[in-house]
Amino acid sequence: MTAIDPTAHLTAEQIEELGRELDAIRDEVIASRGEKDAAYIRKVISAQRKLELVSRGVLLFSIFPPAWLLGTAGLSVAKIMDNMEIGHNVLHGQWDWMRDPKIHSTTWEWDHVSPSEQWKHSHNELHHTYTNVIGKDNDLGYGIMRVDEDQKWQPLHLGQPLWNFINACFFEYGIAAYDLELGKNLHKRRRKNPEFRARAKAVGRKIRKQVLKDYVIHPLLSGPSFLTTLAATFTANLVRNIWSHSVIMCGHFPEGVQVFERRSIKGETRGQWYLRQMMGSANISGSRALHFMTGNLSHQIEHHLFPDLPSNRYAEVAVKVRALFEKYELEYVTGPLPKQVFSAWRKVFRLSLPNKKPKVKTPDREQELVAA
Amino acid sequence: MTSTALRSRAWKLLEMVTTPLLPSDYLDLVSPLRAGADLRGRIEAVHPETGDAATIVIRPGRGWRGHTAGQYVRIGVDVDGVRLWRAYSLTSPTNRQDGRVTITVKAIPDGKVSNHLVRRAKPGTLIQLDQPNGDFVLPQAKPAKVLYLTAGSGITPVMGMLRDIEFDDVVMVHCAPQPQDVIFRNELHDLVADKKLRLTEVHTDTDGMLDIARLNELVPDWAERETWACGPAGLLDAAEEHWTEHGVQERLHTERFRPSIAVAGDGGEVTFSATGKTVDADGATPLLDIGEEAGVLMPSGCRMGICFGCVTPLKAGAVRDLRTGEITEAEPGVLIQTCVSAAAGPCDIER
Ligand code: FES
Numbered sequence: 001m002t003a004i005d006p007t008a009h010l011t012a013e014q015i016e017e018l019g020r021e022l023d024a025i026r027d028e029v030i031a032s033r034g035e036k037d038a039a040y041i042r043k044v045i046s047a048q049r050k051l052e053l054v055s056r057g058v059l060l061f062s063i064f065p066p067a068w069l070l071g072t073a074g075l076s077v078a079k080i081m082d083n084m085e086i087g088h089n090v091l092h093g094q095w096d097w098m099r100d101p102k103i104h105s106t107t108w109e110w111d112h113v114s115p116s117e118q119w120k121h122s123h124n125e126l127h128h129t130y131t132n133v134i135g136k137d138n139d140l141g142y143g144i145m146r147v148d149e150d151q152k153w154q155p156l157h158l159g160q161p162l163w164n165f166i167n168a169c170f171f172e173y174g175i176a177a178y179d180l181e182l183g184k185n186l187h188k189r190r191r192k193n194p195e196f197r198a199r200a201k202a203v204g205r206k207i208r209k210q211v212l213k214d215y216v217i218h219p220l221l222s223g224p225s226f227l228t229t230l231a232a233t234f235t236a237n238l239v240r241n242i243w244s245h246s247v248i249m250c251g252h253f254p255e256g257v258q259v260f261e262r263r264s265i266k267g268e269t270r271g272q273w274y275l276r277q278m279m280g281s282a283n284i285s286g287s288r289a290l291h292f293m294t295g296n297l298s299h300q301i302e303h304h305l306f307p308d309l310p311s312n313r314y315a316e317v318a319v320k321v322r323a324l325f326e327k328y329e330l331e332y333v334t335g336p337l338p339k340q341v342f343s344a345w346r347k348v349f350r351l352s353l354p355n356k357k358p359k360v361k362t363p364d365r366e367q368e369l370v371a372a
Numbered sequence: 373m374t375s376t377a378l379r380s381r382a383w384k385l386l387e388m389v390t391t392p393l394l395p396s397d398y399l400d401l402v403s404p405l406r407a408g409a410d411l412r413g414r415i416e417a418v419h420p421e422t423g424d425a426a427t428i429v430i431r432p433g434r435g436w437r438g439h440t441a442g443q444y445v446r447i448g449v450d451v452d453g454v455r456l457w458r459a460y461s462l463t464s465p466t467n468r469q470d471g472r473v474t475i476t477v478k479a480i481p482d483g484k485v486s487n488h489l490v491r492r493a494k495p496g497t498l499i500q501l502d503q504p505n506g507d508f509v510l511p512q513a514k515p516a517k518v519l520y521l522t523a524g525s526g527i528t529p530v531m532g533m534l535r536d537i538e539f540d541d542v543v544m545v546h547c548a549p550q551p552q553d554v555i556f557r558n559e560l561h562d563l564v565a566d567k568k569l570r571l572t573e574v575h576t577d578t579d580g581m582l583d584i585a586r587l588n589e590l591v592p593d594w595a596e597r598e599t600w601a602c603g604p605a606g607l608l609d610a611a612e613e614h615w616t617e618h619g620v621q622e623r624l625h626t627e628r629f630r631p632s633i634a635v636a637g638d639g640g641e642v643t644f645s646a647t648g649k650t651v652d653a654d655g656a657t658p659l660l661d662i663g664e665e666a667g668v669l670m671p672s673g674c675r676m677g678i679c680f681g682c683v684t685p686l687k688a689g690a691v692r693d694l695r696t697g698e699i700t701e702a703e704p705g706v707l708i709q710t711c712v713s714a715a716a717g718p719c720d721i722e723r
Contacts, residue, residue, distance in 0.1 A: 104672070106681075217389055
């Protein structure tokens with residue numbers, strides 16, 4: 001909870017009016033979804049697949065440095081596209097309206113060690129419902145970090161810059177463990193739970209397949225280029241992991257983003273839910289290429305307001321959303337990628353140490369709303 | 373090792389390379405019509421027939437098994453980006469040299485797919501196909517005398533028959549509002565000129581609806597003829613009654629484009645409890661469509677009741693299987709296929 005509630009000036013009616021205005025934005029996009037959007041995602045999927053094929057083909061000759069460079073770069077980009085603009089968004093059901101069973105949240109599987117099914121639960125259901133609610137939204141620090149002054153400091157937090165760095169490098173494994181709720185399931189009793197075991201098995205299977213592909217079969221097929229291809233796929237995974245970790249950190253960690261207390265969401269109205277998403281997310285500004293490579297999660301605020309709208313529409317939605325931020329005098333947290341990444345990392349470092357001065361207790365949002 | 377065993381090993385290896393996708397996901401990019409792919413077709417031409425009907429020439433994928441005259445095919449077409457499935461009669465002869473097949477589509481008011489196909493479909497477009505289906509077909513043994521009784525677009529399966537096999541004695545009675553509404557009119561008149569067909573056109577705008585009793589006068593020997601009838605439900609109901617009355621019902625074959633829908637307990641309020649949505653549903657629309665229209669995340673696959681990709685728990689109420697009319701009531705553990713089930717009263721779907 002930040003010292004001053006930046007939404008304190010809004011009345012309950014204003015918040016509901018804001019909700020209605022956001023609903024109208026959403027309805028407009030839904031009514032105009034069509035052929036162009038469908039063509040867009042098909043084009044992206046086809047481009048991703050071709051890029052991946054060509055890159056893997058080039059890597060068969062990765063013993064030659066230019067081939068290594070080209071293939072690694074291509075594969076990194078292909079993996080980023082798969083996870084960000086395609087996987088994340090398809091799994092949100094953004095393209096389900098096309099009724100194409102091949103591009104559908106219930107059938108899609110991504111190039112990632114966390115099985116789609118599990119990720120959808122922890123991400124779509126938990127994180128998107130309880131965005132930035134301490135104790136409910138585990139994305140806040142992934143259970144391994146302290147990301148707000150209100151969280152109690154423990155000596156373990158001293159190491160969090162290091163954990164965060166390791167997490168960035170092996171991000172897909174971090175996510176898989178997180179989706180499994182590994183931390184809380186490692187107790188003896190929980191480990192035996194058949195439901196947990198089934199899920200752990202599914203993760204194991206997925207990891208085995210992914211590892212076999214990237215670190216055994218593809219290098220083996222490369223023959224004399226075995227080692228260089230192995231290094232290439234490792235590098236591509238590393239690049240993809242660090243990239244997606246950075247993008248995702250920018251979504252909720254930069255300075256200016258609000259977190260909320262558990263009790264502040266009791267009996268939350270639609271308007272209040274929207275408001276929490278607005279205050280709990282941050283954007284990244286930049287070129288069209290940047291938006292694309294982040295899977296349009298650079299429009300994190302818009303994505304959190306409307307998680308199931310097709311990603312290619314967030315840019316146009318952003319203009320209208322931003323106007324609402326201005327109208328209601330709210331801070332639209334955004335900035336270029338380096339700035340946002342730096343801001344998020346600074347917070348990680350800062351909060352690895354105990355709070356400087358004892359915090360003054362501030363009223364929470366609910367009480368202020370009642371007062372207003 | 374046998375060559376099949378070798379091939380399946382190679383395929384397994386390929387699957388490992390493409391995981392989590394399948395080799396076919398990549399092959400589809402370059403060769404969507406190849407053997408072994410999901411069945412698709414490519415629209416190669418669209419020929420207007422009348423003001424609101426057109427013939428679509430389709431090159432089917434390699435997996436196409438061929439059809440029998442009179443059968444229909446279900447096609448999946450993307451209209452405004454949304455995949456919609458409809459069934460259309462095949463109008464091409466079965467021995468067409470170039471391997472293409474045709475369907476002939478009449479645009480019906482507010483028909484999303486039919487209007488799209490007649491007015492907007494472009495050559496080059498990929499569509500999804502099912503294998504041809506239906507038992508509105510000619511028998512192995514040639515009947516001596518044949519009657520085709522059709523109305524409107526009910527002529528389409530019959531045209532497939534006419535183009536496929538010649539009979540010695542064929543009469544056709546066809547109803548359409550006006551002469552220019554008769555699909556395939558020129559071709560029919562050519563057949564008449566060649567003495568291959570006797571044709572009676574009933575123009576309902578001027579002549580009124582066909583009174584089935586008039587058959588005695590139009591085709592005096594109708595009762596001796598093997599008859600294939602296709603058209604609106606009213607015509608078919610009257611024909612079935614007429615043939616039964618004269619004790620010759622085994623000579624009548626009918627095809628209904630839309631199965632008649634049961635009346636009792638039709639439709640109701642559907643609750644999607646996991647999402648917290650409640651909507652009104654009629655008794656004819658699949659719950660899958662109802663859910664999708666309401667913005668509920670619905671799993672799906674074939675959308676025709678074969679893949680079980682859409683099964684979902686039915687928590688309360690009852691649903692009707694649109695194919696058989698069978699009613700399923702909620703009980704713990706009961707799963708329904710939402711793509712072929714409609715609300716039979718209020719129900720609760722766990723989605
Ligand atoms: S979608 Fe295939 S059975 Fe329902």
